[in-house]
Amino acid sequence: MVAKNLLGKLLTRKFEGKTLIGRIVETEAYLGEDDPASHSFAGQTSRNQVLFGPPGRAYVYFIYGMHYCLNVSCQPAGQAGGVLFRALEPVSGLAEMARLRRLPPGASPRLLTSGPGKLCQALAITRAEHNGINLTNPDSDLHIADDGFRPTRIAATPRIGISKAARLPLRFLVAGSAFVSTTMRP
DNA sequence: GGAGCGATGTCCT
DNA sequence: GGACATCGCTCCG
Numbered sequence: 723m724v725a726k727n728l729l730g731k732l733l734t735r736k737f738e739g740k741t742l743i744g745r746i747v748e749t750e751a752y753l754g755e756d757d758p759a760s761h762s763f764a765g766q767t768s769r770n771q772v773l774f775g776p777p778g779r780a781y782v783y784f785i786y787g788m789h790y791c792l793n794v795s796c797q798p799a800g801q802a803g804g805v806l807f808r809a810l811e812p813v814s815g816l817a818e819m820a821r822l823r824r825l826p827p828g829a830s831p832r833l834l835t836s837g838p839g840k841l842c843q844a845l846a847i848t849r850a851e852h853n854g855i856n857l858t859n860p861d862s863d864l865h866i867a868d869d870g871f872r873p874t875r876i877a878a879t880p881r882i883g884i885s886k887a888a889r890l891p892l893r894f895l896v897a898g899s900a901f902v903s904t905t906m907r908p
Numbered sequence: 909g910g911a912g913c914g915a916t917g918t919c920c921t
Numbered sequence: 922g923g924a925c926a927t928c929g930c931t932c933c934g
Contacts, residue, residue, distance in 0.1 A: 750926070759926070769919060787916025789927050806926060839927045884926050 724796040725751035725805045726894045729876055732867040733810060735845040740818050742845055744810030744835050745871070748895040748902045750881050752793070754802035758886040762802030773802045778858040782842070782849040789839030792847055794857050794866070808882070808893070810835035811901040812844075819844040837903040873897075 728749050735742040752760040754773070761770045761783070772781040773795050781793040781804055797803035812819055812831045819834045820827055823844050835841040842848075847864065857866045875897035881888050882903070895902045 752926075761926080764920075767919075783919095783926085784917060785925060786927050787918080787925095789916095791926060793926085808926085837927070843928095881926075885924095888926095 723751070723894075724794075725749040725892065726876060726878075728794075728805060728807075728866070729894055729896055730871045730873045732813065732869055733807065733841075733845070734865055734867050735815075735847070736863045737818070737846050740815055742815035742818055743813040743867075744841065744845070745813050746807060746809075746866075747811050747873075747899040748807075748809035748893070750806040750808050750894070751892040752804050752806065753892075754797060754804075759881065759884045759888065760802065760804075762804075766802070770802070772854050773797075773804050775799055775854075778856055780852050780855050780857050780864065782847060782853040784849055785839075790842035790847055790849060791838040792842055792852075806838060807841060808838050809895070809899075809901055809903040810841050810844075811899060822846050832901060836901055873899075 728746050731746050733744050754760055754762050762773045766774050772779050776799045777796050779795045781795055782790055784790055792807045793804040795804050812834050820829050834844045852864050855862050859865055873896040877895055877897040878891040879893045881893045
């Protein structure tokens, strides 16, 4: 379960000489061609080809005309499957994140990255810049780091914001975190 | 605190 | 033409 293992790891973004860091507190798994809710359900297309590529790559897509969402591919080349980053706990570079989110300085950290669209805005993640990059390479502008932290309690809940197969318990979050994407916490 | 809704680009049928 | 893995604003309590 890659989605579960990603919880507690750090997402590091180098941007204009600054380093922005968030700890992953919420993820959602998409299974691939057998999952009706997955972008890869209808087979490989130019949009989702990253999901069919090698694992550890960023799949960034644009949704609802105004938001980006960040996924990481997690199956061998030839198989689809990915994990959506739904929420981060801001760790470093909060002032810069607030600026990118166009929030006043000193806005609540909970507003910065508590949702898939928000975290992309806070880390200046775009499809043009980041789709297809290797998230496991520490030299990437955007990559996943591990500082050894492991959340003590992990909860699984139904997936959010989708209409098909939403009831499968494929959403994972750090239990008790104040930074997950909804007020409905177990 | 929560329900309702509009904004808006890209891709697929 | 319509669906869409969302957000933030408006209303209402």
